[in-house]
Amino acid sequence: MRNRVVITGLGVVAPNAVGVPAFSAAIQEGCSGITFQPDLADLKFSCQVGGIPPITEAIKRQYFSDLQIHQLNSSGIVYGVIAGMEAWKNADLPIASEQPDWDTGIVFGTGMLGVDKFREAIYKVDQGQVRRLGSTVVTQTMTSGVSAYLGGMLGCGNQLTANSSACATGTEALLIAYERIVTGSAKRMLAGSCSDHGPYIWGGFDAMRVLPYQYNQTPEKASRPMSATASGFVPGSGAGAMVLESLESALERSAPIYAEVLGGHVNSGGQRGGGSMTAPNATAVQRCIQKALEQASVQPAEIDVIDGHLTATTKDPDEVIGWANALGRNGDSFPIINSLKSMIGHCLSAAGSIECVAAVLELHEGFIYPSLNCEDVHPGVATIIAPNKIPQQVIHKNVQVIAKANFGFGDVNACIILKKYHP
Template structure:
């Protein structure tokens, strides 16, 4: 089978917005969700700023039972369930309390870790010889597949229920895996997305690696600076993004709102060979990923109007632009607009790709290109590769047809998705 696949629902739990309306306004206005974090300062982190979704207890209680909330200590599960259930509702789908599961619907919802705070709490209980006080919720909150298990139970999903984990490529990969499931006729609809815990036990390792900025602790909103000459490392972030993917036939049959179409994409690895390492991309594999995504989607490079890049505000930003340019082989005066959401939300690790895919779908469906913030001083390495006009720093209202979204992750792994505006048929 070769089903066409469309996106019919969006959900978000981002540092600069935890509803689609709020998030849409924020990305159009270039509003940052990065704030000073007193706990990171108290722990002597070099980088004392981060992006965290702002959620009230009242909001959280709408998604969990009182019993679940009694011992819930996993921000990743909270973010993911909120984004996932909101996407399901946005798609016009209902939560049925039937005896039988929904055999046609599933989820692939990624995570980097799960319940790190819960895990630490459990370790302390064990070390204190208090094993009987652990309770029954430790396993489901700390197992890697905790997020997909929670979502599946709440929605009654009977198709594939999995959690993927591929570092910073996790979110984009989850969408492509869900896309393949529907395209090949094994599911009618899939909830795809990813989530990332917040807090010092997640971000401490990156701080120790010295890949996070330490120069903007007193001006948090200026800290994340993708493509900037004064970029000094990424700002850690957290949250979740979720998208409902569905066969076009199903979406049309139930007269669903359609945000856009997934034309195809590609996932690969550089194998940590050549210039690739655990933390650095193999340029050849990145270029092959982009080129194969285009081929898989059945389009030519010149058809791409906008690139939503990975672009993390590190020294690798210029290399990423160079890889796009080499892969696409376009003339210097004909390059797509390119933007990075990380200036507003930081690098949300495993959640980055899915949050950025939600932003991409809003751009495509509403016809705008969100601004790149904090790069008023564009890196000369980048402007030597492409003209500054392709890096918009103010909101552009412009209908366009095709967007390429890529995410690249630790372990030398890559994912690239091609989205197309849906012209109602």
């Protein structure tokens, strides 16, 4: 017997808001978190805009001691811990005291963690100052650093791990947690992902010329998913987190339930059939969506909203075609589709988890957030779907089923099917 899985806690650190209530308000209002970054201009980046969460020292002190704040160079760990702790509190869960909580685990993914700490370590080692590196270099730079921090803060005694699959990391983390609960290996899992910010993370993308440079004076216009004038993705950072729990466990403790996870799928295109390190195999994308529907026992006609990956690159029309082919729906029959990246940019390894939090809020609170900067729909998109399928303003509507997917470097894909919970 497979357990039903529900979401009982949410946490988010995004470029346009920190904390779930503020984030929900921001995405409904179409509030952009993309701003001009002077340090990128000083370093002669072509793209000088980005999305960095508004984390204050006061917010940090709610989660870290003064010593920890002094030692922490990794913004990813800060973001991940804040989002994870908010999700835990949001789920009304206690913190383990004497013994570990054997029923609860953590899977928290990332891409590159602690690059600034690496830079500091390289300089000190090259200068012969290895003994002055400090005691936190390893924990700030290991991939499982956020899981380790959260595991110690919460006392989780089940599986504690991290995953890394480029832009698909966050959605994949949720599916790893889902599978562990479905099979009875855990009652609860704290799942999410995070990404650092800054020139050492974003420089490679600027060098690849996949970031926009025309909007340095109008940063809120820079991220333009599905637009004819899209010219690249805007880099962002942050973290998203969710508590996934068996329905039986959630009901036993009268936990808040925000949505149900029906299933999902992860796969790879193998960098064959048109797929490459930076481009998805179209057949693999369609197969991922279709297998997710199959595992979730959902028919294509039941999908109300697609929360797309949609990065504001030349691949957006290909993604829309992939959804249309996978669902067998186009024109007026195509679901409503949006992209959170229009407000917060592409948060890299944190993208999937932040966007999944947004999707859950759409289900729980009954709205569809707008997809900004798409007043000029790309011709390749307009030939597939009706113009009214891309919301320009918030739509207040009782949404039942959302398909959320992310597709990442390395030709990797993840798709999850979320449903409004009905007692």
